[in-house]
Amino acid sequence: MRIGLITPEPGHPLLAEAAALLAAEHVVEALDPTPPGEAPVPVPRRPADVYLLKSGTPHAVGLARELERRGAAVVNSAAATALCQDRTEMAGLALRAGLPFAATRTVGPLAAWASATPFTAPLVVKSRRNRKGDLVARADDAAALRELARAWPGEPVVVQEYAPNSGWDHKLWAIGDQVFAARRRSELSPGGRGPNVPLALEDLPSGWAGLVREVGAVFALDVYGVDVIDTGGGTPLIVDVNAFPGVRGQSGAPAALAALTLRRAPSRRP
Template sequence: MRICLLTPAPDHPLLAATTALLKPRHQVEWLDPGATDSFPDPDGLADVYLLKTRTPRALALARFLEQHGAPVLNSAASTGLCQDRTLMAQVALRAGLPFVATRTEPSLRRFEAAGELAGPVVVKSRTSRRHDLVARVDDATRLRELAERWADEPVVIQPFTPNSGWDHKLWVVGDQVFAGLRRSELAAGGTDKRTRPLAPDALPAGWPALALRVGEVFALDVYGVDLLDAGGGTPVIVDINAFPGIRGQAGAPEALAALALRTAAGSRPPRVAVGP
């Protein structure tokens, strides 16, 4: 089989470990969508593509590959959907998922000027990307500080969910669920990015099934779900990510390698989003 990684960083730990598992019997190559102005020859496409980047150029390439019959994990449509936090919330809530209530504002400056801040909220960039805005706002002073820096940023506003200060990170590869605990970046001392591995059976009842349901709703094959415990094991989904890093999770590279081969062989067609 020919497996192609769509990424600027094929040495990412998850991808490198997956490549090492595949290479003895399969051809693994990589392509940085941002480093080329042309698309591959439609007559020489790989058997499956793993989309580990979310730039506009990468999504355009993924759409091209899909249009010419190549399977892409995850699809361009599903990956794009997870970048728009407004559409993400709409799709999740319409499907009955316990997603945090989400309000959209065309700019942070406009929300600040309206003076409608009530209680602690979480302000996020509408478009999910590296180094985007994610901040807890407790008062008008903090909101004013953020508005000075992010004045024209389209944002979503979500009520702050009281919690233990730890994010439950659930990752899914195919039908396998992995889990970990990470200090919330919104909590005091939240600069620690290390993840504590957590056995799925140590999660509250129903959480692994909820993570799998997210994949069905968003047509994702490799993804992450960020959950908060709102009390008594009641989950609140605060974010969904297409093809996250999944670092330090024993068995994740094996699961990804197996998923890639099943998809390349046609025994598991990639899920395709039908739109918001």
């Protein structure tokens, strides 16, 4: 079987370790979706049986769509990956499905909105497009919001009312049905983001692992992350969903990804 990795970083620990496990019996090939200049990335004449889509850029998603059209299986699908890159669409789907997702407003370019809107409550301001290096910041007052607007004037953003919490994010990941967990100081806390601290599933509040699997079903994802905060008494609030996150430092994650890859591959070439 031939297995493809759609990523500019095939050395990423999760991918590299899963690929090493798969390479014992299968051919594993990396496909960099980064376009040379403005030219589109050429699609292989003979696609692999299954691809792991570890990139959410428009070029990567477009490449994955074409590979799906030619009969290859892609994990996660191009459609599911694209959905998670748009926080407006993400929040809309989650709320329609009844998931406990943070209420989210789409307000357009940050500077124009901030200058025209009275400040009423602490806010979390996020780039509408979910990507590496995007804007995720807390504004406790009008001065803080103006500072963000000066730094990111034209950035299309969404806003969420800040929900009081412990200051810890719960980073929950799923690879197929297998759930992994860690705690991390929130990037919105005064001290800033800290390292991930692995967390046993039995130490999660009741129902949280099931909630993660429900997110996967709603978003049609196989490999994904769910960022959850505890708003009191174990009450979860989902603040983000990520397609194919890094799942770093989680024992068993590479083996779970290798097993999922083989399960998602078609039994024979179309």
